[in-house]
Structure formats: C-alpha cells, structure tokens
Amino acid sequence: MKLFQSNVATIWSDKTSIYSLAAKPLIFRLPPEGAHKAAETALGIPGIWNALRIANGANDNKLKTNIAGIELPTPIGMAAGFDKDCKVLGSVLNLGFGFTTGGTVTLSARPGNPKPRMIRLPEQKAVMNSLGFPGQGLEPAIKRLKKSQKYKSRVLISIAGTIDDEIFECLRRSQSLVSGIELNISSPNTAGLRIFHDPGRLRGLIEGLVAEKQVPLFVKLPPWPRNDENRYELLKLAATAVDAGVDGLVVANTHPIENTRLKVGRGGLSGAPLFEHTELMIADIQAQVRGQASIIACGGVSTAEHVWKLLASGASAVQLYTSFIYGGPGLPARINKRLSQMMNTAGITKITDITGEPPRI
Numbered sequence: 001m002k003l004f005q006s007n008v009a010t011i012w013s014d015k016t017s018i019y020s021l022a023a024k025p026l027i028f029r030l031p032p033e034g035a036h037k038a039a040e041t042a043l044g045i046p047g048i049w050n051a052l053r054i055a056n057g058a059n060d061n062k063l064k065t066n067i068a069g070i071e072l073p074t075p076i077g078m079a080a081g082f083d084k085d086c087k088v089l090g091s092v093l094n095l096g097f098g099f100t101t102g103g104t105v106t107l108s109a110r111p112g113n114p115k116p117r118m119i120r121l122p123e124q125k126a127v128m129n130s131l132g133f134p135g136q137g138l139e140p141a142i143k144r145l146k147k148s149q150k151y152k153s154r155v156l157i158s159i160a161g162t163i164d165d166e167i168f169e170c171l172r173r174s175q176s177l178v179s180g181i182e183l184n185i186s187s188p189n190t191a192g193l194r195i196f197h198d199p200g201r202l203r204g205l206i207e208g209l210v211a212e213k214q215v216p217l218f219v220k221l222p223p224w225p226r227n228d229e230n231r232y233e234l235l236k237l238a239a240t241a242v243d244a245g246v247d248g249l250v251v252a253n254t255h256p257i258e259n260t261r262l263k264v265g266r267g268g269l270s271g272a273p274l275f276e277h278t279e280l281m282i283a284d285i286q287a288q289v290r291g292q293a294s295i296i297a298c299g300g301v302s303t304a305e306h307v308w309k310l311l312a313s314g315a316s317a318v319q320l321y322t323s324f325i326y327g328g329p330g331l332p333a334r335i336n337k338r339l340s341q342m343m344n345t346a347g348i349t350k351i352t353d354i355t356g357e358p359p360r361i
C-alpha cells in the first residue's frame with residue numbers, strides 16, 4: 001500500500017501537502033495526454049482519495065454556497081474537460097472540490113482532432129489544447145453516472161452537439177442522474193459549435209431545453225475580448241441565454257489561439273494568463289445579468305485570493321482545470337483552507353459576505 005501510494009503521489013508535482021510522498025514528479029516526464037491518463041488511472045482507485053477526504057478542507061460550514069439552487073460544500077469546482085467520460089467523479093470530489101463537471105459528453109463517440117493536440121507551457125502555467133471532444137459518447141457516461149449516484153448532488157454534466165437533436169438527447173438521458181446541466185457552445189476546437197453563437201439559434205435551443213429541463217441549466221460562454229465590437233456580440237449571447245431562461249452562466253471557455261505546435265494549427269489557451277481577463281469578464285457579466293442568473297467563473301483560477309476576487313465580483317462559484325495540472329491533487333484542499341482562513345481574518349462566516357479585496361493573511 002505504501003509503495004502504491006507513493007506511485008500515485010509522483011503523478012503530480014505537489015510539494016506542499018500530505019500528497020507529496022515522492023521526490024521526483026513523474027507527470028512532467030510524460031507527454032500531456034499520457035500524464036492525463038496516468039492521473040485518471042490513479043484517481044480511478046477510489047479507496048485512496050476517499051481516505052484523504054477528511055483533510056480536504058471541504059467540511060467547513062463557512063464555505064457552503066449555492067449555485068442556482070444547488071447546495072455545495074465549497075465554491076471550488078472542477079471544470080469540464082478533466083473527466084470527459086465521467087470515470088472519476090467521486091475521487092475528484094474527495095480531493096476537496098465542491099462540485100465536478102463531467103464531460104463534455106457528445107451523443108456519439110468521437111476520436112477528436114489529430115495529435116499533437118495538448119501542449120503544456122510550464123513557464124506560463126498554461127496549456128494549449130485542440131482536443132476537439134475525444135470521448136466515448138453518452139452511453140458509457142450514463143452507465144458511470146448511474147454507478148456514482150451517491151455523488152449526484154455535486155455533479156454537473158457538460159453536453160454539446162452540432163445539431164439541436166443531439167443536445168436534446170444528451171439532456172433527456174442524463175438529467176435525472178446529475179444536479180445540473182452545462183451546455184457547451186464555446187469550445188474553440190469543434191467546428192459546428194459556432195452556429196449557436198447566433199443569438200437566434202441560441203435562443204431557440206435554450207427555450208427548447210428550458211421546456212424540458214428538470215435540473216438547473218447553465219450555458220458555458222466563449223470569452224469576449226476587452227475592446228472589440230465582438231465583445232458586445234458575445235455579451236449579447238449572455239443576455240439572450242438569460243432571457244431564454246437559463247439558470248446560470250459559466251464564464252468562460254478557453255481563449256482561441258493560433259499555434260503551429262498544434263497539429264490543426266489552432267486551439268484554446270487555458271491557465272494562469274487567463275485570470276485577469278476572467279476577472280474583467282465577471283464584472284461585465286454581472287453588470288449585464290444583474291442577479292438574474294448564477295455565475296460560475298472559470299479561467300486561470302489557482303489560489304484562494306483568485307477565488308475571493310471572483311466571488312467579490314459577483315460569481316457564486318469557480319471552476320478550474322489547468323492549475324490542477326500544475327498544482328496537483330492537494331490544490332483544492334489548499335484553496336479551501338486558505339479561503340476559510342481569509343474569511344476568519346475578514347471576520348465573515350458566509351461566502352455571500354465576501355466583498356472587496358482579499359485580506360492579507
């Protein structure tokens with residue numbers, strides 16, 4: 001058991017927590033997709049992560065939050081894309097995430113784009129990807145969701161498709177197994193999703209989904225630039241989604257980039273360089289929706305200070321992915337604990353009371 005734990009711990013480069021059981025991290029010696037598979041394999045052995053959950057900082061009453069009526073123990077969530085086929089939902093939660101987003105799941109299995117399609121940029125603590133939804137499709141995800149029902153109250157599923165019928169089918173068949181649906185119209189890597197950037201198409205789709213949904217529906221938006229007319233077009237999408245009846249918005253997906261190191265020449269950037277922009281977008285969206293929908297902030301989040309700033313700007317929760325690649329499995333526990341300490345310093349006992357700049361501790 002000791003040897004096994006040590007192998008698991010080497011998969012991440014985490015030097016500051018109880019998870020750091022080995023000296024030399026293995027993860028950065030593997031190619032990115034290989035490292036991801038190794039992490040998934042490690043998380044696929046639930047016993048270890050289940051045992052570690054007592055130290056994950058998520059049992060602190062102060063951190064409780066609510067997104068569109070979904071009660072969560074902490075506002076820190078795993079973003080879509082890490083657990084594409086819903087294989088490790090419980091283990092991810094046991095690390096200290098308040099919720100996890102399985103998928104993005106598509107109706108049929110897909111091979112994704114040609115490789116290389118995921119590249120680490122360690123100096124920037126960033127990743128470029130052009131994966132294009134490789135996945136096993138809806139059916140295997142449904143089977144796994146059925147086996148993970150004890151976690152249902154903290155699981156969202158991200159769904160996508162290039163025609164409305166595919167998306168409806170994903171919603172109909174998965175919604176009784178999860179606490180919320182995240183509609184992904186914003187991956188920069190899948191030709192065909194952009195049709196839903198047309199406000200008329202988006203409205204039709206969302207109104208149809210709203211008529212059928214039995215759980216809260218979130219829409220994950222593409223990022224918008226700061227100074228561009230595109231900004232108003234994309235902000236209009238948010239207004240359209242809210243007007244059509246969504247319960248929440250996820251702001252935002254990866255930022256489109258062009259880079260010849262990716263086989264298809266372009267993809268999405270994620271990680272640390274996004275944070276500042278995420279903060280600006282949350283301010284924009286807050287001004288736009290004014291409390292009519294819950295906001296989940298996503299992009300470059302890696303510290304409790306980041307979480308504080310985004311919650312203070314109007315988000316009810318955050319999602320992260322890339323910082324978990326660099327920070328390791330102890331990251332959500334560290335963020336939970338530090339956020340709680342910061343709340344103590346500020347003399348507040350509720351997540352909704354977070355305002356202003358993060359206190360220094």
Ligand SMILES: Cc1cc2nc3c(=O)[nH]c(=O)nc-3n(C[C@H](O)[C@H](O)[C@H](O)COP(=O)(O)O)c2cc1C
Pocket residue numbers: 079080081082084103104118127129131133158184187220252253254269270271272274298299300301319320321322323
């Ligand atoms: C390798 C990789 C795969 C991703 N796959 C998906 C996906 O399937 N669906 C989705 O909505 N977002 C996907 N994302 C985007 C993330 O959910 C998130 O929006 C983005 O990475 C910004 O957050 P971060 O900076 O914390 O990573 C993916 C991101 C990465 C790095």
